[in-house]
Amino acid sequence: MVAEPDANVLLAGIAATVPPVGLEEVPRLMRRVDRKYIVTAPTMAALAAELGDRFAVLRIGARRQFRYTSTYFDTPGLLTFHQHRQDRRRRFKLRTRTYLDGGGRWLELKLNGARGGTDKHRIPYDDAPGRALTREAMEFVRDTLLSELHLVAPETLAPVLSTDYRRVTLVDVAGSARLTCDTGLLCRDGGASAPARRDLVLLESKSADGRALVDKVLRGLGVRPVTVSKYCLGVAALRDLPANRWHPVLRRYLARHPEKRQASLAYSECPRVLASTCRTVS
Template identity: 80%
Template sequence: MSEPYADTLLAGVAAAMAPVGLSEVPELMSRVDRKYLVTASTMAGLAAELGDRFCVLGIGGRRQFRYTSTYFDTPDLLTYRQHRQDRRRRFKVRTRTYLDGGGQWLELKLNGARGSTDKRRIPYDGVSGQTLTREALEFVRDTLLSELRLIAPETLHPVLATDYKRVTLVDRSGAARLTCDTGLNCRDTHRSTPARGDLVLLESKSTDGKALVDTVLRRMGVRPVSVSKYCLGVAALHDLPANRWHPVLHRYLAHRPSAPRRAAARAATRGA
């Protein structure tokens, strides 16, 4: 029997849970992240295991929200290469728009020597999500210097946009949350690649990396995966080396690179 579509399944999961307001969701700006790629039926089993120990974020009667993000990088894709090479100090710059309420933000995701993820952000309403203002660039420069001791690149421009739907489950203990993403589409100015409709991308976010969700998934035989929406999208659309993301790339995205483009992209990457 084929898998039920994940988007519909998640809507049902969210409808069955008690809602909580945005003020009750832990921000966890400094946290440990673990990501999982699961089928819709596995998601249903996870929801049953979590039971009433989790609530769902609800805003204005909605429990499933549309997001769009634009990622910025250098002309030679510095942040992509740093992530692919697993540099201990690295970053990503993006604007994120909450299409169903929540405004727009400029976000800087930082990975430091401790292996945790820190997120810094500032409101970005009233500005095109495809541009970085002078104030935005100053924020990036100041944050990278103070937090990672890195000099910001001189040039950052929009490279990739992602669209998806998200359901956020909240641990009643207040120490963790789980985001559940479906309907991912990665696009640039020339092309796009969608994700499979029967898979859910989960991200467990907790203060110490010991969330209940991680324990339950491990008991179910599900292991974390190395994945980044930005890096998957760039690898797929530009036919770049994906290294440790390769299994997820070919399982998750509807992507089949052409041999000539792949060879040209690898040659360009070697020369970078």
């Protein structure tokens, strides 16, 4: 039997051969257009060959590949999950992200607004635990949701899911765009977990206008964007919740599906909770 290619090893090899750039040279792109792709290891190798010297790799110290862990917060009725599943025009996700190889911890609030782009707001969170929201954190969430999306923040937000993965970041040397390449994803929910396949890479093209070079190259390779969220995939898989729009990605990307379990009353009451938890301010 032929062993599946290990995408993590492949990316480490690609990163070792690409010219490096420092963190200060990476475009911030807090307001941007995101496109996501899932590619096999051979396609990732072909993409790297096509990009050639037009991309550099983020290097911090001696490292070019970095470990991340994130904890996502949601309401008891999983408001943000269902907003995303229903493709609500205005929605948000809240997480802490810890850079295990340097970079500290941040509290990040990702917003999707009327223009269809992604707007990320964040504050340093080094002095707070990754699975808790401080009073200052809730003030940040309330103020940002009200000012940016005209939404009143939910009263209760608690940790729901954690994700671990490795990332290589490629930077377009000619413009304000970057490509993140994630491998080894593991979604964790209490005692249950769902790993991604080892031979696949989750790519996210991030650019100011949605017309990044890498998107054009991927189209030429026959790769099309997918609708995917690490948080939503993990919640759908581990809690056996409806995920029709993500079903093809779930079947392809996750290495195995966890055992099904009965949804709790809180989740069966989602329509009522959704109607009352987060309201619009006119």
